Ligand SMILES: NC(=O)C1=CN([C@@H]2O[C@H](COP(=O)(O)OP(=O)(O)OC[C@H]3O[C@@H](n4cnc5c(N)ncnc54)[C@H](OP(=O)(O)O)[C@@H]3O)[C@@H](O)[C@H]2O)C=CC1
């Protein structure tokens with residue numbers, strides 16, 4: 001069976017028409033995910049199936065909420081996530097707010113420290129050290145980017161690897177790159193991309209993949225994860241002479257270049273699966289906020305050729321937060337240990 005036949009979801013038109021009735025996030029018995037059930041429909045020729053990241057993330061959050069309830073019942077303890085924000089970037093504030101909200105919804109304890117833009121590197125390191133030593137904190141996230149005067153690497157290196165739920169510590173990325181080793185944590189956005197592929201039934205073994213972007217936090221770990229699944233991966237970066245030509249050969253395309261709609265529809269191999277990581281705000285007077293979000297892929301054009309594609313918003317973004325919760329839960333389970341009988 002071709003990969004085009006294996007990924008199924010609602011078409012753009014079906015999705016636009018779907019009412020967004022969302023059940024509350026109460027711990028529920030693990031039913032077969034709704035996103036997967038939707039995927040059981042036959043594919044429509046010429047129209048890409050939409051991989052509904054928002055729905056899949058909601059399914060995962062429900063699974064996590066159930067596990068948290070069980071952990072609490074067994075140990076009396078809840079997973080704890082600490083988020084450190086330096087400065088007052090609007091986008092960072094929004095992300096941190098949604099992370100805290102997601103923590104509350106699944107029953108985590110959330111800790112937060114907001115430091116002013118002019119906080120010193122030492123102040124940030126002190127906050128990290130305090131959370132490293134706090135047994136109620138199982139995961140620590142320092143929101144990026146940090147202000148210019150702070151050495152990002154030094155701060156990320158200071159996070160205890162047992163609490164590095166972002167997976168940005170060099171030891172975690174290094175382990176991901178080495179055969180026969182497993183990192184304690186895999187970065188949330190890359191892990192979310194793979195989870196979307198897995199939950200959409202996309203086979204990776206023996207397929208060709210193109211990753212557009214090679215950053216430490218997205219492109220590089222995505223490429224490593226795809227390779228670990230036995231895909232043959234080519235990475236594209238700003239010095240690649242012909243990005244389009246590389247992408248045209250790929251069964252799976254992951255776009256993470258931070259350039260609005262750079263990956264054009266005619267770059268997509270017919271039947272390919274497209275994961276669009278990009279989040280770009282473009283001015284739009286008609287939008288409520290004065291801007292709208294677009295991905296790194298020309299969504300409309302790519303829909304004409306792809307067998308399946310993630311939208312922006314509602315694709316990878318919600319998965320990043322779901323994977324952060326998943327990493328924190330895994331970390332908490334390791335750190336709390338088995339309940340004493
Ligand atoms: N959905 C989510 O949860 C998240 C979304 N994002 C989004 O993902 C995107 C990527 O983020 P991030 O990795 O942090 O970005 P970076 O800016 O750190 O990296 C961008 C990468 O894309 C490459 N690139 C830039 N321009 C081109 C080009 N013209 N052709 C080919 N490659 C190019 C760069 O190459 P080079 O190395 O040569 O400079 C670099 O490797 C952004 O849109 C960001 O907003 C990021 C994190 C989470």
Ligand SMILES: Nc1nc(=O)c2c([nH]1)NC[C@@H]1CN(c3ccc(C(=O)N[C@@H](CCC(=O)O)C(=O)O)cc3)C=[N+]21
Nearest residue numbers: 095141142143144145166188279313314315317318320
């Ligand atoms: N230490 C650290 N870890 C991160 O994981 C991290 C970070 N710093 N800095 C910034 C980037 C970006 N990022 C996103 C998370 C969620 C959405 C998300 O949920 N997006 C929604 C839309 C949100 C909206 O409407 O504004 C969506 O795509 O549907 C997007 C982007 C995490 N990042």
